[in-house]
Amino acid sequence: MAQSLSTTLNYEQSYHCPVCRYGQLNPLMLMDAFACSFCRHIFTANLSQQSVCLADTTQSIYWRWTGQRWQPLHHANSELTVAIWILSVGLTVIPTTLIGLIYQIFPPLEDSAGAEFPLLWLVLVFLAHLSITVWILAEFYQIPFYVAWKVRSQA
Numbered sequence: 001m002a003q004s005l006s007t008t009l010n011y012e013q014s015y016h017c018p019v020c021r022y023g024q025l026n027p028l029m030l031m032d033a034f035a036c037s038f039c040r041h042i043f044t045a046n047l048s049q050q051s052v053c054l055a056d057t058t059q060s061i062y063w064r065w066t067g068q069r070w071q072p073l074h075h076a077n078s079e080l081t082v083a084i085w086i087l088s089v090g091l092t093v094i095p096t097t098l099i100g101l102i103y104q105i106f107p108p109l110e111d112s113a114g115a116e117f118p119l120l121w122l123v124l125v126f127l128a129h130l131s132i133t134v135w136i137l138a139e140f141y142q143i144p145f146y147v148a149w150k151v152r153s154q155a
């Protein structure tokens with residue numbers, strides 16, 4: 001894998017991808033943009049600020065080129081970030097809390113068959129909703145391990 005020796009971000013060099021950390025960012029002809037050879041994300045470049053922005057997703061994620069590596073910058077849309085976190089945490093907490101409350105209000109009879117099923121169901125609901133939450137956050141932040149796994153599983 002060719003590693004860039006350049007200390008500045010320019011359109012003559014290729015750089016390792018800040019998203020998947022596996023592919024190479026190569027300049028796109030006649031555009032102020034780069035594309036990754038592995039995860040196929042497209043990045044718009046701002047050479048004066050030495051930064052790139054993920055262009056093909058709904059959220060704007062920025063990285064600054066330090067000369068050696070990419071440094072993540074804050075999300076441009078902080079309202080979307082807050083909304084995603086509220087949605088994600090609520091998606092896990094609300095269903096689990098509702099089922100936990102129902103279990104407390106209407107506990108099963110101790111000698112009845114399947115009396116332990118509500119607790120098992122509570123754990124399953126928590127784990128299922130937690131996995132959805134983790135998936136949403138991995139998609140939102142484009143976590144490198146997750147992106148690489150997604151690209152490899154599509155091949």
Ligand SMILES: [Zn+2]
Binds near residue numbers: 023036039
């Ligand atoms: Zn990539």
